Amino acid sequence: xxxxxxxxxxxxxxxxxxxxxxxxxxxxxxxxxxxxxxxxxxxxxxxxxxxxxxxxxxxxxxxxxxxxxxxxxxxxxxxxxxxxxxxxxxxxxxxxxxxxxxxxxxxxxxxxxxxxxxxxxxxxxxxxxxxxxxxxxxxxxxxxxxxxxxxxxxxxxxxxxxxxxxxxxxxxxxxxxxxxxxxxxxxxxxxxxxxxxxxxxxxxxxxxxxxxxxxxxxxxxxxxxxxxxxxxxxxxxxxxxxxxxxxxxxxxxxxxxxxxxxxxxxxxxxxxxxxxxxxxxxxxxxxxxxxxxxxxxxxxxxxxxxxxxxxxxxxxxxxxxxxxxxxxxxxxxxxxxxxxxxxxxxxxxxxxxxxxxxxxxxxxxxxxxxxxxxxxxxxxxxxxxxxxxxxxxxxxxxxxxxxxxxxxxxxxxxxxxxxxxxxxxxxxxxxxxxxxxxxxxxxxxxxxxxxxxxxxxxxxxxxxxxxxxxxxxxxxxxxxxxxx
Amino acid sequence: xxxxxxxxxxxxxxxxxxxxxxxxxxxxxxxxxxxxxxxxxxxxxxxxxxxxxxxxxxxxxxxxxxxxxxxxxxxxxxxxxxxxxxxxxxxxxxxxxxxxxxxxxxxxxxxxxxxxxxxxxxxxxxxxxxxxxxxxxxxxxxxxxxxxxxxxxxxxxxxxxxxxxxxxxxxxxxxxxxxxxxxxxxxxxxxxxxxxxxxxxxxxxxxxxxxxxxxxxxxxxxxxxxxxxxxxxxxxxxxxxxxxxxxxxxxxxxxxxxxxxxxxxxxxxxxxxxxxxxxxxxxxxxxxxxxxxxxxxxxxxxxxxxxxxxxxxxxxxxxxxxxxxxxxxxxxxxxxxxxxxxxxxxxxxxxxxxxxxxxxxxxxxxxxxxxxxxxxxxxxxxxxxxxxxxxxxxxxxxxxxxxxxxxxxxxxxxxxxxxxxxxxxx
Numbered sequence: 001x002x003x004x005x006x007x008x009x010x011x012x013x014x015x016x017x018x019x020x021x022x023x024x025x026x027x028x029x030x031x032x033x034x035x036x037x038x039x040x041x042x043x044x045x046x047x048x049x050x051x052x053x054x055x056x057x058x059x060x061x062x063x064x065x066x067x068x069x070x071x072x073x074x075x076x077x078x079x080x081x082x083x084x085x086x087x088x089x090x091x092x093x094x095x096x097x098x099x100x101x102x103x104x105x106x107x108x109x110x111x112x113x114x115x116x117x118x119x120x121x122x123x124x125x126x127x128x129x130x131x132x133x134x135x136x137x138x139x140x141x142x143x144x145x146x147x148x149x150x151x152x153x154x155x156x157x158x159x160x161x162x163x164x165x166x167x168x169x170x171x172x173x174x175x176x177x178x179x180x181x182x183x184x185x186x187x188x189x190x191x192x193x194x195x196x197x198x199x200x201x202x203x204x205x206x207x208x209x210x211x212x213x214x215x216x217x218x219x220x221x222x223x224x225x226x227x228x229x230x231x232x233x234x235x236x237x238x239x240x241x242x243x244x245x246x247x248x249x250x251x252x253x254x255x256x257x258x259x260x261x262x263x264x265x266x267x268x269x270x271x272x273x274x275x276x277x278x279x280x281x282x283x284x285x286x287x288x289x290x291x292x293x294x295x296x297x298x299x300x301x302x303x304x305x306x307x308x309x310x311x312x313x314x315x316x317x318x319x320x321x322x323x324x325x326x327x328x329x330x331x332x333x334x335x336x337x338x339x340x341x342x343x344x345x346x347x348x349x350x351x352x353x354x355x356x357x358x359x360x361x362x363x364x365x366x367x368x369x370x371x372x373x374x375x376x377x378x379x380x381x382x383x384x385x386x387x388x389x390x391x392x393x394x395x396x397x398x399x400x401x402x403x404x405x406x407x408x409x410x411x412x413x414x415x416x417x418x419x420x421x422x423x424x425x426x427x428x429x430x431x432x433x434x435x436x437x438x439x440x441x442x443x444x445x446x447x448x449x450x451x452x453x454x455x456x457x458x459x460x461x462x463x464x465x466x467x468x469x470x471x472x473x474x475x476x477x478x479x480x481x482x483x484x
Numbered sequence: 485x486x487x488x489x490x491x492x493x494x495x496x497x498x499x500x501x502x503x504x505x506x507x508x509x510x511x512x513x514x515x516x517x518x519x520x521x522x523x524x525x526x527x528x529x530x531x532x533x534x535x536x537x538x539x540x541x542x543x544x545x546x547x548x549x550x551x552x553x554x555x556x557x558x559x560x561x562x563x564x565x566x567x568x569x570x571x572x573x574x575x576x577x578x579x580x581x582x583x584x585x586x587x588x589x590x591x592x593x594x595x596x597x598x599x600x601x602x603x604x605x606x607x608x609x610x611x612x613x614x615x616x617x618x619x620x621x622x623x624x625x626x627x628x629x630x631x632x633x634x635x636x637x638x639x640x641x642x643x644x645x646x647x648x649x650x651x652x653x654x655x656x657x658x659x660x661x662x663x664x665x666x667x668x669x670x671x672x673x674x675x676x677x678x679x680x681x682x683x684x685x686x687x688x689x690x691x692x693x694x695x696x697x698x699x700x701x702x703x704x705x706x707x708x709x710x711x712x713x714x715x716x717x718x719x720x721x722x723x724x725x726x727x728x729x730x731x732x733x734x735x736x737x738x739x740x741x742x743x744x745x746x747x748x749x750x751x752x753x754x755x756x757x758x759x760x761x762x763x764x765x766x767x768x769x770x771x772x773x774x775x776x777x778x779x780x781x782x783x784x785x786x787x788x789x790x791x792x793x794x795x796x797x798x799x800x801x802x803x804x805x806x807x808x809x810x811x812x813x814x815x816x817x818x819x820x821x822x823x824x825x826x827x828x829x830x831x832x833x834x835x836x837x838x839x840x841x842x843x844x845x846x847x848x849x850x851x852x853x854x855x856x857x858x859x860x861x862x863x864x865x866x867x868x869x870x871x872x873x874x875x876x877x878x879x880x881x882x883x884x885x886x887x888x889x890x891x892x893x894x895x896x897x898x899x900x901x902x903x904x905x906x907x908x909x910x
Binding site: 389 | 519567569571582583584585586587588603604606607608609611613614615616617618619621622624625628629630632633634635636637638639660699701704705706721732
């Protein structure tokens, strides 16, 4: 098999890998990103709280604290440069009992130490004035105006697209089986594909980061998948709270959050269960019940009847509960971005910069002059005003055919999600880019039409159209085949 | 802004029948807005027969039934726009739609008829635990993929819910060579028509497990199986009753939800039980000049009743338009409005109010019951007086019931405050 040589090979197309790829693409380096599934944002990055933490949670002085606060600071400009939805809605940590006040104060002090701006402790009544649906049980709260919410799909996709526009090669359905030192770098065996060699390897493999780290280092690490179940509610419930509502951990254990999403839904969760299966993204009845029960403690009258879907995500939990960022001591040229659990999404912009600068310095790489710093997202007709919409429709009449009626997604948006840089190749890929099927009917009406468009645009036969990875084919054949 | 006398939202069975009736009542300027690429709505994918027994006194398939109404609309040259989705309806009947040719357009309607139909309840709403693989379809989506697009959706099938579409699909998939292993129903009775249970399950030896539900979904990429368990009287799974079924397809037929996002946007008051608008005996909502009919108003069992109901909405909308054009004072439309109450086993009534002064000679009140009842009376009370009773051998939630109220019967009740429809043992 032929060898493909790169300066840098990044393992993993989640938000961390995509952010590192984007920042590294500023430099004169030949870079590839190897992703096991058919698309970026297919693992932990797609199933989480979708929030941008203010940064008071992580231990003072930790990498987590530093990256979180810096990531939060960078997020606003990044969301403008790369055109993905982000809103600084602020967050509240609810304190339910007088005896827990010292803990709340501790959080405040930690936040101030971490450099979180504008934090303040408010009374229960002040909190209720801000958020009328808080329960009477709320005794006080820590208010962080810098907390935010983001679209994790479009954030990851935007970073990846921009990296690709700047020359990073993305390999999909490319599972790395082995990493071993070779020459002055590493050799990566990719399942069913050419072997890749790279001077530098970035391990951004999420829950699998331990596997790759342990292939090259004697100092072993363990990443435990920490599973969290969520419920997503209809947009009719989206205004139930405006801020992200956390619960202070107390004698009842760790609470769950209640938050609006940038798309106007209400999200509640997650639970936290350490499991062994790194593919164990299943929900359980027990955990879903826990989500409901716990959420009701801080926020009243949540309309649980309006749940439109539930899902589960795995955080890549490392025993030390700290981000492992940097060159592995006994594996020169191999860089870990491991243990990226919460606040990983919030930290991604900062992790990208931090890792890229480190690797570029190591590689003595120069910056490109022609780096493309911005990227434009797919227009969403439903959000446009009349004139904008009229102008777009003149140019692209397919933006006038609404395919997904719940989220008002047009054929033009679906077509663009497939045609553009790193276009979607699966139904989930389309859904994450333009929200087709994300609404209250959960793709009941628009699935057949979307399958057709995907097949037409890509030439993938209908029988091979997948929900996500190969093996998730939607249909099993044509009717004629049965009738003979 | 362009004006039309009557704008009908939806070109399915309700919209078509409403259009035909409005034309018959003398309104020329009618416009149907349909989001799909053809008229006929969901009937187009219902290729089984059993439609039209009441309306045409013969058994038609869904497309045949639709074709008769489409023919009426075509013959009458009633204009319609396809591939056109309504984005917004205002309380004063401004309708905004989007399509490829015209972009975003707002028109003024003299009267609006809501005929948007309903959607299926998705898996997410049930919170079934497990993975989220491919192969889980609402029954109607699978029906469309098979009957319109011509694809097979799976080989080994479990169906959750015994709504009519699920029952029809059990037979349909069996006929296409798939193995339908079981239909699980959460409730102790089926939500579908008795005739469908006999013709679609019993005739094919497909077991129906009442008081059972899916408690686990297996398979990460494509579905590999489901676990089914019996439920107790509180519908909670009973530990120890779990049974695993291997399958690559799970069809959901777990309820239909009237699609009233537009109605809510127009500020129309909604009924908690039907999830449709509250209407009077003219099928007018509480937004003047906006009428509702078909499955957007309440989920029907037979399309024949949809057609009847929609024809009434069409006729009344036509009368409204004429009245406003002739500048008949609004007081003419006012009168003695009496609320209808659904009690003791009757879940709801449509209409929810009746205008005793302005009503037609007869008004059909449609409703569903809350449980399976044997040998019960359906009674009608005017205030505290039982004015009629009708014995039914079996009443079931899957079948829509009706009583007909005569205008003449109200003559002796000038101060009537409430009409009650209820079931009674005696």
